[in-house]
Amino acid sequence: xxxxxxxxxxxxxxxxxxxxxxxxxxxxxxxxxxxxxxxxxxxxxxxxxxxxxxxxxxxxxxxxxxxxxxxxxxxxxxxxxxxxxxxxxxxxxxxxxxxxxxxxxxxxxxxxxxxxxxxxxxxxxxxxxxxxxxxxxxxxxxxxxxxxxxxxxxxxxxxxxxxxxxxxxxxxxxxxxxxxxxxxxxxxxxxxxxxxxxxxxxxxxxxxxxxxxxxxxxxxxxxxxxxxxxxxxxxxxxxxxxxxxxxxxxxxxxxxxxxxxxxxxxxxxxxxxxxxxxxxxxxxxxxxxxxxxxxxxxxxxxxxxxxxxxxxxxxxxxxxxxxxxxxxxxxxxxxxxxxxxxxxx
Amino acid sequence: xxxxxxxxxxxxxxxxxxxxxxxxxxxxxxxxxxxxxxxxxxxxxxxxxxxxxxxxxxxxxxxxxxxxxxxxxxxxxxxxxxxxxxxxxxxxxxxxxxxxxxxxxxxxxxxxxxxxxxxxxxxxxxxxxxxxxxxxxxxxxxxxxxxxxxxxxxxxxxxxxxxxxxxxxxxxxxxxxxxxxxxxxxxxxxxxxxxxxxxxxxxxxxxxxxxxxxxxxxxxxxxxxxxxxxxxxxxxxxxxxxxxxxxxxxxxxxxxxxxxxxxxxxxxxxxxxxxxxxxxxxxxxxxxxxxxxxxxxxxxxxxxxxxxxxxxxxxxxxxxxxxxxxxxxxxxxxxxxxxxxxxxx
DNA sequence: ATGAAAGCGCTAACAT
DNA sequence: ATGTTAGCGCTTTCAT
Numbered sequence: 001x002x003x004x005x006x007x008x009x010x011x012x013x014x015x016x017x018x019x020x021x022x023x024x025x026x027x028x029x030x031x032x033x034x035x036x037x038x039x040x041x042x043x044x045x046x047x048x049x050x051x052x053x054x055x056x057x058x059x060x061x062x063x064x065x066x067x068x069x070x071x072x073x074x075x076x077x078x079x080x081x082x083x084x085x086x087x088x089x090x091x092x093x094x095x096x097x098x099x100x101x102x103x104x105x106x107x108x109x110x111x112x113x114x115x116x117x118x119x120x121x122x123x124x125x126x127x128x129x130x131x132x133x134x135x136x137x138x139x140x141x142x143x144x145x146x147x148x149x150x151x152x153x154x155x156x157x158x159x160x161x162x163x164x165x166x167x168x169x170x171x172x173x174x175x176x177x178x179x180x181x182x183x184x185x186x187x188x189x190x191x192x193x194x195x196x197x198x199x200x201x202x203x204x205x206x207x208x209x210x211x212x213x214x215x216x217x218x219x220x221x222x223x224x225x226x227x228x229x230x231x232x233x234x235x236x237x238x239x240x241x242x243x244x245x246x247x248x249x250x251x252x253x254x255x256x257x258x259x260x261x262x263x264x265x266x267x268x269x270x271x272x273x274x275x276x277x278x279x280x281x282x283x284x285x286x287x288x289x290x291x292x293x294x295x296x297x298x299x300x301x302x303x304x305x306x307x308x309x310x311x312x313x314x315x316x317x318x319x320x321x322x323x324x325x326x327x328x329x330x331x332x333x334x335x336x337x338x339x340x341x342x343x344x345x
Numbered sequence: 346x347x348x349x350x351x352x353x354x355x356x357x358x359x360x361x362x363x364x365x366x367x368x369x370x371x372x373x374x375x376x377x378x379x380x381x382x383x384x385x386x387x388x389x390x391x392x393x394x395x396x397x398x399x400x401x402x403x404x405x406x407x408x409x410x411x412x413x414x415x416x417x418x419x420x421x422x423x424x425x426x427x428x429x430x431x432x433x434x435x436x437x438x439x440x441x442x443x444x445x446x447x448x449x450x451x452x453x454x455x456x457x458x459x460x461x462x463x464x465x466x467x468x469x470x471x472x473x474x475x476x477x478x479x480x481x482x483x484x485x486x487x488x489x490x491x492x493x494x495x496x497x498x499x500x501x502x503x504x505x506x507x508x509x510x511x512x513x514x515x516x517x518x519x520x521x522x523x524x525x526x527x528x529x530x531x532x533x534x535x536x537x538x539x540x541x542x543x544x545x546x547x548x549x550x551x552x553x554x555x556x557x558x559x560x561x562x563x564x565x566x567x568x569x570x571x572x573x574x575x576x577x578x579x580x581x582x583x584x585x586x587x588x589x590x591x592x593x594x595x596x597x598x599x600x601x602x603x604x605x606x607x608x609x610x611x612x613x614x615x616x617x618x619x620x621x622x623x624x625x626x627x628x629x630x631x632x633x634x635x636x637x638x639x640x641x642x643x644x645x646x647x648x649x650x651x652x653x654x655x656x657x658x659x660x661x662x663x664x665x666x667x668x669x670x671x672x673x674x675x676x677x678x679x680x681x682x683x684x685x686x687x688x689x690x
Numbered sequence: 691a692t693g694a695a696a697g698c699g700c701t702a703a704c705a706t
Numbered sequence: 707a708t709g710t711t712a713g714c715g716c717t718t719t720c721a722t
Contacts, residue, residue: 003485005699016709021701031709046483047522051460052406053699056397056714071429077422084443086414093457096441098429112438115396138391140348224628253628260630278626283598285605350715361693366717374691398715401698 004045013041024049038238055117062092064306065113065121069191071103072221075276075295076124079146088293090307092119092305099124101190101221103305107132110215114139116288120306126151127192142309144302148193149322158302158321162193165291165325166200169245173289176332178243178271181205183215184230184255185247186222194222194247194266201245212245214238221248227254235262235270242270249274249281256288259291267331277328291325298323349390358386369394400462408435409651410458410466414446414536417566417593420621420640421469424491427644428467435652437464444469446535446566452477457486465651471496472537489647493538494667501654503666504648507538509644510636510670511545514590514618518634519553521677523588523616526550528560529575529600531567531594531601539567539592542620546590557590561630567592571598580607580615587615594619594626594635601633623675636670643668 010020014032023030024047030038041047055061066083068076083094097104097113101313106123110132113121120142126149128136136143136154145153150163164314183190188195205211213238227246232252234244246252254276257265266286267270274281277292301321308317355365368375368383370394375383386392394531399494400406411428413421428439442458444451451468455477457467463489471494471586475534481488488500495508518526533540550556559582561575572591576599579589597619604611611617611631619626624638646666653662 007699010398018710019708022708025701031707033707046479048456048484050401050462050699051462052397052401052462053714054460054701055697056395056401056716057701059701059714061397071422071426074417074419074420074422077416081416081439081443093461094441094551096425096439098426107477111393115394115399116438117397119396134391135393139393200700209655224625253625257628257630264438280598283573285630352715361714363694363718364692367692376691379691395715398698399717401700402715402717402719404698 004047006047006049007151009038009042009045009047012045013038020312020314025091061119062090062116063116063118064092064094065097065110065116065118066094066122067097067099067109067113069099069106069124070297071098072223073248074278075248075293078295081298082296082301083303084299085296086210086300086303089305090303092310101187103129103132108136110135112169113262114190119310120144122302124148125156126153126157142306144305146298146302148196149320150196156302156305156319156321158298158305158323160293160323160325161200162196164204165275165293166197166202166245167204168200168325169197169275169289169291170201170204171328172327172330173245173271173273174205174210176271177329178240179210180213181210182226182234182238182241182244183212183217183246184234184244185216185232186218186220186226186251186253188217188247189219191222193259194275197247205260222250223255224250224254227251228258229254231255231258232262235259235264243284244270244279246271246272248279249276249288252288252290253278253280253284256284256286260263260286265291271330273329275325277325281329287326287329287331289329291327293325294323349392351392353390354383354387354390357390373678380433380664397401400509403486406462406464408461408463409437409439409457409648410442410461410463411439411441412442412444412451412454412458412466412468414444414451414469415566415590416443417568419623420593420638423640424644425445427641430641431645431648431650435648437651439654444547446532448474448477452480455480460591464617464655465489467491467651469493470537471498471502487651489642489650491647493539493541496663499651501647501666503643503650503663503668505598505668507541507672508545508548510620510638511542511547511590512549513545513636513670514542514548514620514636515549517672517675518590518616518618519550521616521675524555525558525586525588526555527579527583527586527589528557528562528591529572529579529589529596530561531563531565531571531575531596533562533592534564534567534569536592540619543590543592558586567595569595569602570598572596573603574599576600576603577607580604580609587613589617591617594621594623594633596624597633597635598623598629601629601631605631616675618674620670622670626674632674632676634672634674636672638670639668 012015020038023035097109122144147159149161216234275288277290355362365383367379442454467489492504494506561579619633
C-alpha cells in the first residue's frame with residue numbers, strides 16, 4: 001500500500017480525479033464540503049502529488065537550474081543562499097550543480113539539468129565555450145549569467161566588472177602611497193574572474209608607470225593555507241615590497257597570517273589587498289584591504305529576475321544589473337607613517 | 346521551431362520513436378547505421394531529452410533530495426560538495442534545499458522535494474519533529490540522516506556523536522591542565538548539534554568537579570564577528586579564565602582575534618577551543634584547539650550509501666556509519682608554561 | 691533489428 | 707460544481 005495516486009484519493013473521497021485535483025490545488029469552484037472530503041482523504045492516505053506528471057501535463061516546471069564552479073569557499077554558497085532566499089515563496093525550487101571550474105563538466109551538468117525542463121537557468125560567468133552557449137540558447141528559457149560583467153551576455157546578466165575591480169583597487173593603493181607591488185594568486189587558468197582582476201590591476205599600475213615587482217602563482221585552488229605559504233616564500237625573496245594584491249580574501253588572509261608570523265607589520269610595512277569582502281576580513285587582527293562584492297544580493301537579484309521573467313513580465317526590464325564593489329580597509333595614513341619612518345631611518 | 350521531441354527526431358531520421366529512443370540510449374540491438382542516423386538528427390536538431398517524461402514513464406528518477414540547515418559557513422557547502430562528488434558518474438543529480446535551521450521550513454522543503462519522486466533523500470540531523478519523520482517514512486525511499494548520531498535514525502545514519510565530541514574536548518582540555526572554563530556560543534536553540542556538544546562538554550567537566558565559570562550565548566547565528574564580540578565582552582567581565590569553549594570554529598577564530606587585540610596571549614593565558622577543524626584554524630597565527638569533523642567525507646559516504654541503496658544492494662550493509670573527530674591544537678606544555686609563570690609572579 | 695500499443699499520473703479544454 | 711476526453715513525451719511490453 002504505497003504511493004497513492006490522485007485517482008485513488010479521488011475514489012476514496014467519492015469524486016472524480018479532476019475534482020480531486022481542483023480541490024487539492026485550492027481551485028475556486030469546488031464546494032467546501034467536497035474539498036474537505038478530498039483533503040481529508042489525501043491527508044489520511046499520505047498523498048504526495050507527483051510533480052513529474054504535473055509538469056509534464058501542464059508544461060510548466062518550478063525548477064530553476066543553477067550551476068556554480070565551486071563550494072570550497074564561502075563565496076558561491078552565499079550566492080546560492082541568496083538565490084534560495086530570493087525564490088522563497090515563489091513555489092520555485094533551485095537545483096544546484098557544481099562544475100569544479102571545469103568547462104566540459106559544466107556543459108554536461110547544464111545538458112543534464114536542461115533535460116529536467118527548468119523554467120530558467122542561472123550560470124556563473126560569461127566565458128562559456130560556444131557549445132555551451134548553444135545549449136543555453138536553444139533551451140529557450142531565461143538564462144542568467146552571474147558574477148561577471150566583462151563579456152557578452154546571452155540574456156540576463158547580474159554581477160560586477162572584475163577588470164574594473166582590479167583597476168579600482170590598484171588606483172586606491174597607489175593613491176594611498178604604495179609603490180612596490182607583489183601579486184599572489186592561484187588557479188588563474190580556471191578562475192577567469194580572478195585573472196580579470198589581476199589584468200585590471202596591472203593595467204592601472206602600468207598607467208602609473210608601475211608593475212608587479214614579484215608574483216607567486218600556484219595551480220592549486222585558493223585557500224588560506226596556500227596564501228600563507230606563497231606569501232612566506234615571496235617575503236623571503238623580496239622583502240622590500242610594500243603591498244601585495246591577492247586573487248581573493250582567502251589568499252589574502254593567509255598572507256596576513258604569514259606576515260604576522262614573520263613579524264612584518266601590516267599595513268605599515270606591507271599592505272595586504274584581497275577581493276570579496278568576506279566576514280573573515282572584517283574581524284582580522286590587522287586591516288586588510290578588499291573589495292566588497294555583494295554575493296548574496298547578486299543571488300537574490302538573479303532570483304528576482306527569474307521570477308519576473310517566468311511571470312512573463314515582458315521585455316521592458318533591465319537585462320543587465322551592475323553592482324559596483326566598494327573598497328574597504330585602506331587608510332592612507334598608514335603609508336604616511338611608513339614613509340616617515342623610512343625617511344628618518 | 347523549438348524543443349524537438351523524440352518523435353520528431355525519429356521522423357527526421359526515418360525511424361520509429363522506439364528505435365530512436367534505443368539509439369540515443371545506446372541500446373545494444375540497434376544497427377550502427379541506424380544509430381548514427383538518429384544521433385546525427387538529434388545533434389542537428391539540438392534535441393534534449395525530457396526527463397519528466399522519461400521518469401514518469403519508467404518510474405525511475407535520478408534525483409537525490411538534500412536538505413541542509415544553512416549555507417552561511419563553509420561546513421554544509423563542504424558536505425554538499427562531498428555529496429555531489431560522491432554522486433558523480435552515477436547519473437544521479439542532487440537537488441538542494443536550505444532550511445535556515447527552521448523545522449517548519451524543513452518540513453515544507455521535504456514535502457516539496459518528495460513530490461519530485463527522488464530516489465533517495467538526505468537530511469541533516471536526527472531531531473526532526475514527528476510530522477516530518479512521518480513524511481520521510483511514507484516516502485518509501487532510502488532516508489539518510491547526516492552529521493549527528495545522537496538519536497534514533499529513520500533508516501541510514503552517517504555522522505558523529507556531538508555529545509561525545511564535547512566530552513572528548515573537555516577531557517583533553519582538563520588533561521592539558523585547564524581549570525577555569527568559559528563558553529561562547531550562539532543560536533543553540535536552533536543549532537541542536539552545537540547544544541549537544543556543549544552538554545557533553547559540561548558533563549565531562551562535572552565529572553571532574555568543574556563547570557563553566559562564565560557563558561556568553563547570543564541568539565544570532567555564528568560568525569567570526571560574533572565570536573570576537575562575545576569574547577571581548579567575556580574577557581572584560583572575567584579576565585581570569587584559562588580556556589574558552591566555542592560553539593564552532595568560526596566563533597573560536599573570532600575569539601582568537603579578540604584575544605590578540607586585547608593582548609591576551611593564546612594559548613598561554615587562554616586556550617581557545619572550537620569545533621569543525623576548518624582550514625582557517627590551521628593557518629591562524631596562534632594555536633586553536635578543534636575537533637576535525639570529516640564534512641566532505643560524510644557527504645561522500647552518504648552519496649555512496651545512496652548509490653548502493655538505489656542499486657538495490659540488499660539490506661546486508663551497515664545502516665550507521667560512525668565518524669570520530671580527532672582533536673588537534675592542544676599542547677599541554679603551553680599550560681605548563683602558564684602555570685610556572687603564575688607561580689613565579 | 692525494429693515497430694505498435696498501452697500507459698506512467700497528472701492537467702487543459704471542453705462538456706454538462 | 708463536477709465529470710469526460712485527450713494528451714504531455716517518454717518507456718515498457720509485446721509483436722514481428
